[in-house]
Amino acid sequence: MLRLSLGAKFTLGTIVAIALAFMYIPLFLVVINSFSAARLSSWPIAEFSTIWWEKAFVSEPIRAALLNSVIVGLGATVIALILGTLVAFALQRYTFFGKQTVNLLVVLPIALPGIVTGVALNNTYNQVLEPIGIEVGYFGMIIAHGTFCIVMVFNNVLARLRRINPSIEEASRDLGATPLQTFRLVTFPQFRSAFVAGAILAFALSFDEVVVTIFTAPPGVDTLPLWIMNQMARPNEASLVNVVATVVILASFIPVWVSQRLARGADERE
Template structure:
């Protein structure tokens, strides 16, 4: 499609404006992490790296970081297992209610986080409390897995759709059993899609706050929850800025790697 010079200029301006709305606030947070002031003042009264050192030695931050990592890794593992199995079932087999199952798997990521959080909180208190299982890290992992499964499911199903079943059928014709076919044919072709889905799932879990608020209970504090709890405490503004800046960087890495993996695979298929 050919566009006039003025149309191209307006499109570029719109693109710059859209990117500015997204990334200028993030840039403000990054600069604020070096602000010498103990408040969220702008512009910075001075620049210093002191608060990064303070944050590094903050036991609350380190504990919250480790909790987020544990929850993210566990939720990603659950999502990889269940999301992959669901994708294979929906994409490789025909059965009654197949479309409904696909819709139900994707639905959690479309629901508002607060709705999911309230529903999970009620379910945990109704089902798990009588069994002696209280809200804690386990319930956080289950809550995160509900939407992490969707990311893995979508990635895996998209790859299976592009691959088709011809290679697996050829492997079976050559005498390989189901597990040999999966090990030597299916898994190598699916490996990068699973890795990309796992990275995105971990990034989603690591940054989640709304569902975590309703499923964590007392004594479990992830990094986003720590930020929220310390946001308005006196003298904590610089540390909050540093943690937020670190979260931005940590979130970019898995998303960038997932995009590169997905892009490279698209060129090979």
């Protein structure tokens, strides 16, 4: 037992309270300011109104940005699911020279600062591909997002594969199932929830990404974070941004909730 004096406990409790206030008050201010009637955020709020919520719902740029975010997120998730699962199987089922290097390669796009990834891909698109007549356009953004999302699927699937009992697959083979049948009926169901969790994390990561997007989005195309950023840069209708930000905060509970349910489901099965 760690014997703490009452004073020490009080000090610790105070630090925790300040840390929590530091985490949650700013988010609360965003939510409450989205109901302000004023154009600019301020405190205290003089007058409440839902005018900005009404404006946000009919705003064409917001809808377009949201659509772009969803398209890019889905594209990146598909790329990450395919590549991440393949690498996870390779690293879990085989021993080979350079295994650590392959692992590093998957982690690198997220370990290096986003600005390095963004500038490197921007440089390739503009200084290498464009001069030889290849315009990546919209796909440049999806390729970039897919690259740093691989690690999300990889981590989840690899962790699950490590816990799968190999004798079940052997039994399936011994009973005459083809490799494809074994995969479809025995292997995949065992890592399906990790696969889904990886997909959700990959989508969430892509949906939230700003820096890489700045450097890889084609001119005139906004994702939701880019739209928020551009609005913050010219803050004449700041309250509208607060509405979008509030929706993002609320939407962020979904992946937390789903991944907790998936984790619980996986624990119950074991």
